[in-house]
Every structure is written in C-alpha cells, then in structure tokens.
Amino acid sequence: MTDTNKVCDLCGLTVEVSGFTLTTKEGHKSFCCEGCKSIFQLLNEDQLIPAASEQETDINSETKS
Ligand SMILES: [Zn+2]
Incomplete structure (x- = not known):
C-alpha cells in the first residue's frame, strides 16, 4: 500500500x-x-503548539477541551 x-x-x-x-496537541x-x-x-488556536513562543501564555482558561 502506498x-x-x-x-x-x-x-x-x-x-x-x-x-x-503545524504541530498541535492532536499531532x-x-x-x-x-x-x-x-x-x-x-x-484551532488553543490546539496549536508553537515551535518558539516569545511569550508564555497563561494556562488559566481550560473551559474548552
Ligand atoms: Zn487545503
């Protein structure tokens, strides 16, 4: 299979x-x-895993999953 x-x-x-x-939490x-x-x-901003983040975002809002 190709x-x-x-x-x-x-x-x-x-x-x-x-x-x-893009690298996300899902892969x-x-x-x-x-x-x-x-x-x-x-x-899918909340799903993205930035390669290099200049600012560390707060992880307070976990309303979405
Ligand atoms: Zn396309």
Whole structure:
C-alpha cells in the first residue's frame, strides 16, 4: 500500500508541497497551502503548539477541551 500522499487537514485536497505544517496537541497537521494553514491556525488556536513562543501564555482558561 502506498500511503505517502497526505491530504490537507482543512480542505482535504492532496498535499503536493510539504512545508505547510503545524504541530498541535492532536499531532502533526499538513496543509495544501499557506491559506489553509492560516485558517486552521485561526480556528484551532488553543490546539496549536508553537515551535518558539516569545511569550508564555497563561494556562488559566481550560473551559474548552
Ligand atoms: Zn487545503
């Protein structure tokens, strides 16, 4: 089985260009383009694990899970 092709975690299209990826609490996400990546970031801000954070965010609000 050749399962090398990833699909965009936002729109479901085949990811032909690697590089548009994000690390989240649920794992590694791949996207087909910068646009999908940006939208996913906006929709899942609380899920993202930033590679390098300049400011440490407060972990007081745990209303969402
Ligand atoms: Zn996409």
